[in-house]
Ligand SMILES: Nc1nc2c(ncn2[C@@H]2O[C@H](COP(=O)(O)OP(=O)(O)OP(=O)(O)O)[C@@H](O)[C@H]2O)c(=O)[nH]1
Ligand SMILES: [K+]
């Protein structure tokens with residue numbers, strides 16, 4: 058583990074990759090080249106002659122200015138003469154491309170970067186990338202090779218263009234599927250977590266320096282210096298503690314709100330899942346016990362990613378071993394859920410299964426009661442159902458009434474569902490209801506961050522309690538606690554890192570990023 062990730066790196070290979078989506082044909086494809094030989098490579102591509110040393114006078118585009126240029130490539134043996142690897146000095150035009158140069162360090166990676174915006178046809182992209190491969194085999198043997206997954210971003214990190222939280226933000230932005238995931242990722246990529254953790258770390262390091270000064274002065278311990286530090290560290294400890302008490306908001310936005318549909322067999326759980334998913338994702342039938350496995354669909358609910366799971370109907374008595382396994386899985390989905398939709402056949406609100414469910418549910422989870430099959434119910438049955446809300450310990454009037462068959466009540470259900478999902482994330486004591494939209498509050502987005510912040514809190518508390526308050530620890534050992542707290546925060550941003558952690562973080566990336 059090094060205290061700084063600024064390492065003296067051996068001369069880097071120049072790398073290239075298709076940075077735009079690799080799937081189908083597209084209007085434009087972007088091929089990115091990064092490394093010390095980026096300009097040399099570009100010179101070869103712009104040169105009409107296949108010479109080992111292209112005309113040094115050949116004008117490269119100005120830095121950061123788009124320039125329309127012809128790209129040239131050697132005519133391969135297959136296309137002209139099967140015998141020769143390359144036919145004389147012949148080159149052909151590969152494409153007319155928009156070329157951009159970003160000389161380092163003012164580039165994404167911090168190295169010299171060239172971007173080729175070529176036409177997005179598969180043949181164009183492969184002609185240009187083949188030419189890059191050929192240059193690698195060229196007599197000059199330019200150290201050029203295809204980039205590995207996340208290698209551009211890794212270089213950006215190694216060249217101090219981004220810290221680890223910004224790298225993670227970028228990975229999240231690339232995989233963001235909903236509005237809130239995009240907002241969260243964009244703020245993190247913009248450095249809101251870096252700024253926060255860096256400033257906390259700096260304050261701890263400052264305290265450490267003060268303590269070390271006291272140690273250096275030996276017996277003349279300057280109590281004033283230590284006294285001045287106490288409120289500062291207490292505030293810091295309070296700030297870090299508030300930071301982790303966030304209802305896992307960021308992590309939930311990032312990974313998706315887990316919503317479980319549960320209830321008695323045949324209540325209409327799978328019908329509700331299909332209605333919300335707008336496709337027949339789960340089998341619906343009149344046979345009680347149809348659903349066995351947990352069926353998950355991913356939804357975008359008012360900009361929030363939701364993982365909705367349909368589960369086996371929970372009932373006490375079943376002979377069927379497979380159904381029993383399904384019920385166990387349903388209970389697990391219930392335990393994992395951030396929000397529960399309890400579907401009840403409005404005509405059957407006195408069943409034991411309803412009570413069985415209310416016994417298994419966890420208190421901390423929000424439960425929405427959904428009375429289904431209103432199209433089949435009498436007024437009296439609806440009144441009985443409404444009266445059961447109290448028995449279940451749920452707020453009177455909070456129930457929703459739907460018919461999956463006729464669609465009655467589905468609009469009201471949808472908007473209540475959206476409200477509940479958003480409330481779950483932003484209606485806590487510190488929230489304003491739309492905190493995630495408007496404020497740049499830095500929230501923890503990964504378990505990795507949480508572990509380090511919790512470790513830092515632990516060390517700060519030990520220092521405050523054992524040293525400042527109880528005087529149980531000698532000064533030099535107490536200082537270790539501060540050092541540890543600073544180190545934990547440094548590990549979040551990657552100021553301090555191990556290769557293992559980097560490998561894990563960069564695993565999330567695709568080729569070309
Ligand atoms: N009339 C009417 N029938 C419904 C409604 N919702 C569901 N059904 C019917 O009720 C039966 C059970 O529906 P499912 O969606 O399979 O119920 P489930 O809760 O998933 O059942 P299991 O998976 O067996 O626990 C099916 O025949 C549905 O067509 C509704 O609102 N009105
Ligand atoms: K069923």
Ligand SMILES: [Mg+2]
Pocket residue numbers: 326327328339340341347348367368369370
């Ligand atoms: Mg079902």
